[in-house]
Amino acid sequence: MSRLLRSWCLGLSLAACTNDFDPALLGSAGATAQTQECSAAMNGEPCSRGTCRDLACCDGCWDGQRCQVGDATEACGGAGEACRACDGQLSACDAGECVAERAVRSLAASAVHTCASDRKNTLWCWGDNSRGASGGPNNEAPLVAEPVVLSNGDWAEVATGGSQRTHACAIHFAGSLWCWGDNSQGQLGLGVTDLLLARAPANAGDGPWRTLAAGDGVSCGIRTDSTLWCWGSSDLGRNAQTADADTPRQIGAAAGYSKVSLRAAHGCAVLDRDLYCWGDDSDGQLGLETRPASGFQVRPALVALGTGWQTVAVGTRHTCGVRLDGSLWCWGNGDEGQAGPGGSSPVPVRLAAPNQVAEVAAGEAHTCALDSVGALFCWGLNAHGQLGVPDAASSESPVAVAPERRFRAVAVGYRHSCAVADTGVLFCWGAAESGQLGLGTTLDRFTPTALAF
Numbered sequence: 001m002s003r004l005l006r007s008w009c010l011g012l013s014l015a016a017c018t019n020d021f022d023p024a025l026l027g028s029a030g031a032t033a034q035t036q037e038c039s040a041a042m043n044g045e046p047c048s049r050g051t052c053r054d055l056a057c058c059d060g061c062w063d064g065q066r067c068q069v070g071d072a073t074e075a076c077g078g079a080g081e082a083c084r085a086c087d088g089q090l091s092a093c094d095a096g097e098c099v100a101e102r103a104v105r106s107l108a109a110s111a112v113h114t115c116a117s118d119r120k121n122t123l124w125c126w127g128d129n130s131r132g133a134s135g136g137p138n139n140e141a142p143l144v145a146e147p148v149v150l151s152n153g154d155w156a157e158v159a160t161g162g163s164q165r166t167h168a169c170a171i172h173f174a175g176s177l178w179c180w181g182d183n184s185q186g187q188l189g190l191g192v193t194d195l196l197l198a199r200a201p202a203n204a205g206d207g208p209w210r211t212l213a214a215g216d217g218v219s220c221g222i223r224t225d226s227t228l229w230c231w232g233s234s235d236l237g238r239n240a241q242t243a244d245a246d247t248p249r250q251i252g253a254a255a256g257y258s259k260v261s262l263r264a265a266h267g268c269a270v271l272d273r274d275l276y277c278w279g280d281d282s283d284g285q286l287g288l289e290t291r292p293a294s295g296f297q298v299r300p301a302l303v304a305l306g307t308g309w310q311t312v313a314v315g316t317r318h319t320c321g322v323r324l325d326g327s328l329w330c331w332g333n334g335d336e337g338q339a340g341p342g343g344s345s346p347v348p349v350r351l352a353a354p355n356q357v358a359e360v361a362a363g364e365a366h367t368c369a370l371d372s373v374g375a376l377f378c379w380g381l382n383a384h385g386q387l388g389v390p391d392a393a394s395s396e397s398p399v400a401v402a403p404e405r406r407f408r409a410v411a412v413g414y415r416h417s418c419a420v421a422d423t424g425v426l427f428c429w430g431a432a433e434s435g436q437l438g439l440g441t442t443l444d445r446f447t448p449t450a451l452a453f
Contacts, residue, residue, distance in 0.1 A: 037052075037057050038052035038053075038055050038056060038057050039052075039055070040055065046080075047080075049079060050067075050079035050080035051079065051080020051081070052080075053067060053080065057080075058079075058080045059079050059080065060075075060077065060079075060080075060096075061075055061076065061077025061078070061080075061081055061082060061083040061084075061096070062077070062080060062081070062082055062083065063075070063082075063083045068083055070083075070093070070096040071093050071095070071096060072093055073085065073086045073088075073092050073093055073098075076093040076096065076097065076098050077096055078096040078097065079096070081096070084098070086098035086423065087100075087421075087423060087425050087450055089452070090425050090450050090451075090452060091423045091424065091425050097423075098423040099423060099424060100119075100423055100424035100425045100426075101453070102118040102119065102120065102122070102424075102453040103118060103119040103420075103423070103424020103425070104116045104117070104118055104119075104409070104420045104424055104425075104426045105117050105118060105119055105121075106155070106156065106157045106158050107158075107409050107410075107411045107418060107419075107420055107426070108158050108159050108160040108168070108214075108411050109160060109361075109363075109411040109412055109413040109416065109417075109418055109436070110127075110128075110133075110160035110161050110162050110163070110166050110167075110168070110214065110413055111128075111162060111163035111164075111166070111364070111413050111414040112127050112128040112163065112166060112413060112414065112433070112434040112436050113125060113126065113127030113128045113129070113133050113134045113160060113162075113166045113168075113413075113434065113436050114126055114127050114160065114411070114413065114416075114418055114428070114436050114437075114438060115134075115150075115158045115160050115168050115170075116147075116158065116426060117155040117156070117157070117158055117170070118453065119424065121152075121153065121154045121155050121156075121173070122149055122151070122152050122155070123149070123150045123151045123152075123153070123155045123158065123170060123201075124147040124148065124149055124150065124453065125144070125147070125148060125150050125160075125168065126144045126145065126146055126147045126148060126435055126436065126438040127143065127144065127166070127434045127435050127436035127438070128142075128143055128166050128434040128435070128436065129141055129142055129143055129144045130142050130143075130164075130165075130166070131162075131165050131166055131167065131181050131182035131197045132180060132181055132182075132197045132198060132199035132200075133160070133162070133166040133167055133168050133180065133181030133182065134148060134166070134435075135148055135199065136148050136149070136150055136199065136200065137199045137200040138199075139199070140199075143434045143435040143442075144435055145432075145435030145437075145438070145439070145440050145441060145442060146435070146438055146439075146440045147438050147451065147453050150180070150200070150201065151200075151201055153172060154172060154173035154174075155170050155171070155172060155173070156170075156171045156172065156173050157170065157171045157211060157212060158170040158171075158212075159212035159213050159214040159219070160214055161187070161213075161214025161215045161216060161217075161218070161219065161262060161263075162181065162182060162187075162214070162215075162216055162217070163216055163264065163414065165181075165182035165184060165216075165217065166181050166182060167179060167180065167181030167182045167183070167187050167188060167214060167219070168180055168181050168214065169188070169189075169204070169212050169214055169219050169221070170201060170212070171207075171209045171210075171211075171212060171221075174206075174208070175206065175207045175208025175209055175224065176203060176205065176206045176207055176208070176209070177189065177203070177204040177205050177206075177207055177209050177212075177221065177248070178201035178202060178203055178204060179198070179201065179202060179204045179219065180198045180199065180200055180201045180202060181197060181198065182196070182197050182217075183195050183196055183197055183198060184196050184197075184217070185217035185218070185232050185233040185244065186231060186232050186233070186244055186245060186246030186247075187214070187217050187218055187219050187231065187232035187233065188202065188204060188219075189204035189205065189219060189231045189232075189246065189247055189248050190202055190204055190246065190247075191246050191247045192246065193246060204247075204248070205247070205248060207221075207223050207224070208223065208224045209221050209222070209223055209224070210222050210223060210224050210226075211259070211260065212260075213260045213261050213262040213267070214262055215238060215262030215263050215264060215265070215266075215267060215314070216233075216238070216263070216264050216265060217232050217233035217235070217238070218230065218231070218232035218233050218238045218239045218262060218267070219231055219232055219262070220239075220240075220251075220260045220262055220267060220269070221248065221260070222257045222258070222259075222260055222269075225255055226255040226256050226257050226258065227250055227254070227255050227257065228240075228250070228251045228252070228254075228257045228260060228269055228271075229248040229249060229250050229251065230245070230248070230249065230251055230267075231245040231246065231247055231248045231249060232244070232245065232246075234298075235265070236265045236266075236279055236280040236295075236296040237278055237279045237280070237296045237297055237298035237299075238262075238265045238266060238267065238278075238279040238280070240267065240278045240279075240298065240299060240300055241298070242298055251300065252299075252300070254271060254272075256271050256272040257269050257270065257271050258270050258271075259310075259311050259312060261312050261313050261314040261362075262314055263314040263315055263316055263362065264280070264316045264317070265279050265280035265296075266278065266279030266280045266281070266285055266286060266296075266314060266319075267279055267314060268286075268303070268312045268314050268319055268321070269300065269312070270309050270310065270311065270312060271300075272307075273307045273308055273309055273310075273324065274302060274303075274306075274307050274309065275287075275302070275303040275305075275309040275312055275321055276300035276301060276302055276303065277297070277300065277301060277303055277319065278297045278298065278299060278300045278301065279296060279297065280295070280296050281295060281296055281297055282295050282296075282317070283317040283318070283332050283333035283344065284331060284332050284333070284344065284345065284346030284347070285314075285315075285317050285318055285319050285331065285332030285333065286301065286303070286319070286332075287303040287304055287305075287319060287331045287332070287346070287347055287348050288301050288302075288303065288304060288346070288347075289304045289347065291346060303321075303348065304347045304348060305329070305347070305348045308323050308324045308325070309321050309322070309323055309324070310322050310323065310324050311359065311360065312360075313360045313361050313362040313367070314362060315332070315338060315362030315363055315364065315365075315367065316333075316362075316363070316364040316365070316414065317332055317333035317364075318330060318331065318332030318333045318334060318338050318339045318362060318367075319331055319332050319362065320339070320360045320362050320367055320369075321348065321360070322357045322358070322359070322360055322369075325356070326353075326355070326356025326357050326358070326372060327350055327353070327356075327357070328350065328351045328353050328357040328360060328369060329348035329349060329350050329351065330342075330345075330348070330349060330351055330367065331345050331346065331347055331348045331349060332344065332345070332346075334396075335365070336365035336366070336380050336381035336394060337379055337380045337381070337394055337395060337396030337397075338362070338363075338364075338365045338366050338367050338379065338380035338381065339367075340379065340396060340397070341396045341397055343396075351398070352397075352398075353369070353371060353377070353398065354371065354375075355371035355372050355373055355375065356371060356372040357369050357370070357371055357372070358370050358371060358372050359409070359410060361410045361411050361412045361417075362412065363380075363386065363412040363413055363414050363415065363416075363417070364381075364413075364414035364415060365380050365381035365415075366378060366379065366380030366381050366382070366386045366387060366412065366415075366417070367379055367380055367412070368401070368410045368412050368417055368419070369398065369410070370407055370408070370409070370410055370419075373406070374406030374407050374408060374422055375400065375403065375406065375407075376388075376400070376401040376402065376405075376407045376410060376419055377398035377399060377400055377401060378398065378399060378401050378417065379395050379396060379397055379398045379399060380394065380395070380396070381394045381415075382394045382395065383415070384415045384416070384430050384431035384444045385429055385430050385431075385444050385445055385446030385447070386412070386415050386416055386417050386429065386430035386431065387399060387401070387417075388401035388402065388417060388429045388430075388446070388447060388448050389401070389446065389447070390446050390447055391446070392446070401419075401448065402427070402447075402448050405421050405422075405448075406421065406422040407419045407420060407421055407422065408420050408421070408422050413430075413431075413436055414431070415430055415431035416428060416429065416430030416431045416432065416436050416437060417429055417430050418437075419448065425450050425451075426438075426450070426451045426453075427448035427449060427450050427451070428445070428448070428449060428451060429445045429446065429447055429448045429449060430444065430445065431444055432444050432445065437449070437451075438451045439451065
C-alpha cells in the first residue's frame with residue numbers, strides 16, 4: 001500500500017485500507033468505498049459494509065453519484081442509504097441517523113391543548129391554560145403558546161382531554177398515575193371534591209397503569225393486568241358508569257383490554273380483539289347494530305362487525321378503528337367528511353387506504369391516520385388547516401400530509417393536528433387560537449411546522 005493511500009486511510013474504516021481500495025471511488029466528503037466486491041448486477045444489494053452502488057460498496061450515504069460521509073447534517077444516511085437533510089437546528093445526525101435533540105416519545109392532544117414527553121423523559125404542555133392544564137404550578141396565564149416544562153420526572157405516557165375545561169393525566173415510569181388541570185367533575189381521580197383544579201401533576205394512585213385516555217370531564221386507563229378503569233362525569237354515560245366517580249373505578253370484571261379512547265361524550269375500548277363503545281350515541285358514533293332508545297349507552301356495548309380490532313380513535317361525534325388486517329373503518333357523524341366518502345353511518349364503513357393502517361386519530365370534524373410505512377393522511381374539515389395541506393379545501397378522502405416525510409405517531413385536537421416524524425421532531429398545524437400548536441403564536445398554520453423545544 002502506498003504512503004499516499006495510507007494517508008487517505010487514516011480515520012476511515014478498515015475495509016477502506018485494503019489492497020482492492022480504489023481512491024477514485026472515494027466521495028468528496030471522504031466516505032468509504034470498495035471495488036471488486038460489487039458487480040453491476042448487485043447494484044442496490046447489500047455488501048460487507050453497506051450497499052452496492054456503481055460497482056462500489058458504499059458505507060456512507062449515496063447522493064446518486066458518490067458515496068458521502070453519513071454523519072453530517074447535510075448528508076445523513078445509514079450504510080448505503082440515500083442522503084437526506086436533517087431538520088436544521090431541531091435535529092442532527094447521530095451515527096448516520098437524524099435525531100431530534102428532544103425526540104418526542106409520547107404525544108396527546110385535547111380540543112385546545114397539547115402535551116408530549118421527550119426522550120429525556122421530560123413532560124411538556126402548551127395551549128389552553130384556563131384550568132391549569134398547560135402552564136405549570138406558577139403560571140396562571142389563560143394560554144401558553146410555547147412548550148412549558150411541567151415535570152422533569154420519568155414520564156412514560158401522557159393523555160389530554162377536555163374542550164373548555166382541559167385536563168391531562170400521565171403515567172410515571174414506576175407505573176403510578178398523575179393528573180392535573182380541571183377537576184370540576186372528578187376527572188383527575190384524586191378522591192377530593194373541593195379541589196376544582198390542579199396546576200401541577202398530582203398523584204392519583206399507584207396502579208400500575210399501562211395506558212390512558214382523557215375526554216370531556218372524564219378519564220380512563222388500563223392497568224398492567226389489562227383491566228379497564230374510568231372516573232369523572234357520568235353524564236350521557238361517558239364514564240361507563242351510572243354515577244360520577246372521583247377515583248378510578250373498574251369497568252366490569254373482564255381483563256384483556258389493550259386500547260382505550262375518549263373524546264367529548266363517548267368512549268371505546270378494545271377487549272380481546274372485540275371493540276366496545278359507550279356514552280352518547282346521538283350520531284351513531286357507538287357503531288352498534290341496535291342503538292339505545294335513550295340516545296346513550298351506559299355500559300360498554302359490542303360494536304358491529306365482529307371481532308378482529310387492533311386500535312380505535314374516538315372523535316367528537318364519530319369514531320374510527322383499525323382491524324387486525326390493517327383495514328380502516330369509520331362511523332358516526334360524517335357531515336364534514338371526517339368519516340370518509342360514505343358520509344354519516346351508524347355502523348362501521350371501510351375506507352380505502354393505499355397501505356395497511358397502523359394508527360388513527362380523530363378530532364372534532366377531521367381524522368388522520370398513519371400507514372404501515374409511516375406515511376400520514378388526513379381527511380375531513382380543513383377550515384383551519386388541520387388537514388396539513390396548503391389550501392383551505394376540505395376533503396372526504398384521505399390526502400397525503402408532507403409526503404416527503406415519514407411519521408411514527410399522530411394526535412389530533414378539535415381543529416389542530418400534531419405528528420412525530422421518524423427523526424423524533426414534532427410538527428403541528430391547524431387552529432392555534434389557544435396556542436395549542438406550541439409555535440409561539442395564535443395564528444393558524446396550514447402546513448406542518450416543526451416545534452423547537
